[in-house]
Amino acid sequence: MSAKSRPSRKDVGKIETIEEVVKKHDIDTVYHMAAILSATGEKNPQLCWHVNMDGTMNILELGLKYEMARIIVPSSIAVWGAGVPLDDTPQETVLKPTTMYGVTKVCGELLGDYYVQRFGLDVRGLRYPGIISHETLPGGGTTDYSVEIFYEAVDKGKYECFLKEDTMLPMMYMPDCINGTIQLAEADFSKLKHHCDFNHAATSFNPTQLAAEIKKHIPGFEITYKPDYRQEIADSWPNSIDDSAAREEWGWKPEWDLSSMTEDMLKHLRERKEAGTLYER
Ligand code: SER
Numbered sequence: 607m608s609a610k611s612r613p614s615r616k617d618v619g620k621i622e623t624i625e626e627v628v629k630k631h632d633i634d635t636v637y638h639m640a641a642i643l644s645a646t647g648e649k650n651p652q653l654c655w656h657v658n659m660d661g662t663m664n665i666l667e668l669g670l671k672y673e674m675a676r677i678i679v680p681s682s683i684a685v686w687g688a689g690v691p692l693d694d695t696p697q698e699t700v701l702k703p704t705t706m707y708g709v710t711k712v713c714g715e716l717l718g719d720y721y722v723q724r725f726g727l728d729v730r731g732l733r734y735p736g737i738i739s740h741e742t743l744p745g746g747g748t749t750d751y752s753v754e755i756f757y758e759a760v761d762k763g764k765y766e767c768f769l770k771e772d773t774m775l776p777m778m779y780m781p782d783c784i785n786g787t788i789q790l791a792e793a794d795f796s797k798l799k800h801h802c803d804f805n806h807a808a809t810s811f812n813p814t815q816l817a818a819e820i821k822k823h824i825p826g827f828e829i830t831y832k833p834d835y836r837q838e839i840a841d842s843w844p845n846s847i848d849d850s851a852a853r854e855e856w857g858w859k860p861e862w863d864l865s866s867m868t869e870d871m872l873k874h875l876r877e878r879k880e881a882g883t884l885y886e887r
Pocket of ligand 1 (some may be wrong): 644681684736749750
């Protein structure tokens with residue numbers, strides 16, 4: 607996007623700047639994606655709270671004021687922490703996150719559900735796993751390795767991973783994430799038993815498995831491991847999650863797995879490398 611066509615930056619934590627946009631464009635549906643993710647959140651927990659909580663509250667308040675049709679507030683696998691079953695983590699289980707990001711996501715789910723029950727506002731949300739995209743560069747999360755690895759594989763043929771080789775995490779390719787989010791947004795509200803906390807899954811893998819998949823396309827690819835502070839965050843999150851509530855209540859079904867996603871990611875990034883625009887956005 608050129609600087610000319612880039613929308614001006616807004617602070618979601620300042621309600622007046624967002625209200626201006628809502629009024630100007632007569633907005634009746636918000637996909638509220640603004641958030642500070644887990645790794646950045648641990649470097650600045652106060653900023654994480656401000657953006658994630660004040661931001662969400664502002665959007666919900668504007669939803670009420672302007673009688674919006676619908677607000678979608680994504681949550682995350684970061685809602686989980688100590689005491690949770692790590693395999694096939696169920697929809698209903700203990701939520702004891704250890705990161706500020708996770709704390710804000712649990713609060714965001716509860717806040718959204720509160721606005722549904724108390725004010726009848728149509729708010730919906732789903733717990734995103736690590737999202738992998740060839741359009742968006744990693745943005746300060748613990749699952750970022752799963753995006754960085756593709757860029758470095760295409761660019762340099764090697765990658766130093768900040769998580770341990772056997773760190774299994776739930777992951778999803780961006781097209782599934784977009785489809786799922788739109789499916790939930792368009793679902794019949796009266797059929798939803800949950801609102802802001804749907805488990806949302808596609809696949810799960812660890813760095814060794816992802817590297818092996820990349821090697822099928824780039825045989826010389828090498829991965830090394832140098833775990834940092836993000837390892838502890840990753841260790842507090844599930845290996846895989848049970849998304850049967852999403853499947854039953856709004857028909858969720860993923861289309862991409864590790865193998866098809868890897869092939870597609872590499873195809874797009876190789877094209878961009880050839881065009882000399884690998885890191886351009
Ligand atoms: N991708 C996010 C993170 O790593 C999890 O929702 O923080």
